[in-house]
Amino acid sequence: MVGIVPDKNKSMGLNFKNEGDVLFMLGASQDCINASEYLYSYCGVKNSPAPYFDLDVEYQVQDLVKKLIASKLIQSAHDISDGGLFICLLESAMAGNFGFRIDTDEDFRKDAFLFGEAQSRVIVSVHPDQLDAFVEMIAETEVDFTNLGEVRGNEVVIDEKSYGTVDSYRVKYDSAIGDLMAN
16 A cells, blocks of 8 residues: 655554553454455465455544554554454564464454454554553444553463464464475
8 A cells, every 4th residue: 555644653553562562452352354364365265255344443443543652552553454463463473573372352263352353443552551542432433452461571362371482483374485485
């Protein structure tokens, strides 16, 4: 995507910035893996309905993110898209050289929570000193939000179980295309 950013002070990166920042998902989770990379690549389902999308909710979430950035209440922001929540968190972790610890929502299938590609969701990191102001701003909106966990160390920890280090994922991520071409 290409655009004009009139004030570079109001731009935002996807990389985690600080150990101890709190991770939130803006927008509601959906118990849905429709048309996801996970459903195609790991479950072998090639045709399925489009993932959840509501244009009004998308507008509300994006408007909130814009206000949070302008108010300097978030450290990073990354939309959930291809690969779902897990890949979104991993991309932010790799870009910032930090790991993360999160808890999944028991109301959803774990695979749908981690790999579903429902739209209108953004992961943000918030410095602990900004938590009160962050929550106050969100409370003034109708946008759902979930406290997922925190930026921590170099490990990927989900529901208190380690899934390796960010460095090990980076090696796989950076070499995937070359490895495929070599075979």
